[in-house]
Amino acid sequence: MADKGADQGSSAPATEIAILAGGCFWCLEAVYDDLKGVRHVESGYIGGHVDNPSYRQVCGGDTGHAEAVKVEFDPAELSYEEMLDIFFHIHDPTTKDRQGNDVGPQYRSAIFPLSDGQRAEAEAAIERAGRLWSDPVVTTIEEGTWWPGEREHQDYYARTGDSTPYCNFVVGPKVRKFREEYRDKLKPGVAA
Template identity: 75%
Template structure:
């Protein structure tokens, strides 16, 4: 199996992590922080808005099963890329829509995906293409929705509906549940 890495920021990392965990060809998804100016930021620092980091996910995937372009297509269907520094009630630079390409090929694909996404949305797409150093989030953030399900109010009202919508739309692309 060949493995590549993709890093995407589409609001709260609990939402996007749970979606990509279900996707065929994805071997691992890690929540973390990227795009800021503070080394080894904590969740509290990032949420304070003073580090400029985005909550993001780092995806390890097999490009023979799911392409980077497919990951980006899904990205633009599962979050709102038209609201600067916001996803729903989550507001702040840490919730921005951003793509962090790992090489020139990914940068080119990201640029094309943004153009393609502009046709999907009635408002302008504000997704940025950025660079930065990856910092894993604290352990309690990893696989959060997988561990808690809809037991917390945020997951019940925000994460769960996004995951269910994804599972319906992409049923043919989901990992088998055994």
């Protein structure tokens, strides 16, 4: 997988990267940003056929990209397996191309592994998730080129809180539920 627009020197060797898509990237970014062991979360696009897509293009549903997050984390504090298990608890992996009222291929549930080891862990996580949900899990394992999202989409919930209708009705409730269920995994200073 190529990573367009990434600063190749910014990651410490002790960190790993996970790329996940499961609905609006604002929701995923807000959740993963609260986790102990997470160093950085970037919203962006992956899995499509257009170079350097814009938010408007991706939202049109014709580029093939998913809204996703690229999470840099310390595996000594938070394993890739834990990242995936949380992923399957914070979105509905049983609805194809949809999360709530967000509909289209850009909202699909997908994992983008960066190594054979991550691919094997993703396959195992999908199998585990299949035992949690009554409907079949439709999460895919894909490859693609990462494209960072526009600046206005980075740290969106951290900047806006519940001040926008979407965050008030979608992101905020998801974040609060996550914080309550995973309070032992939260960074210091994050209130459950």
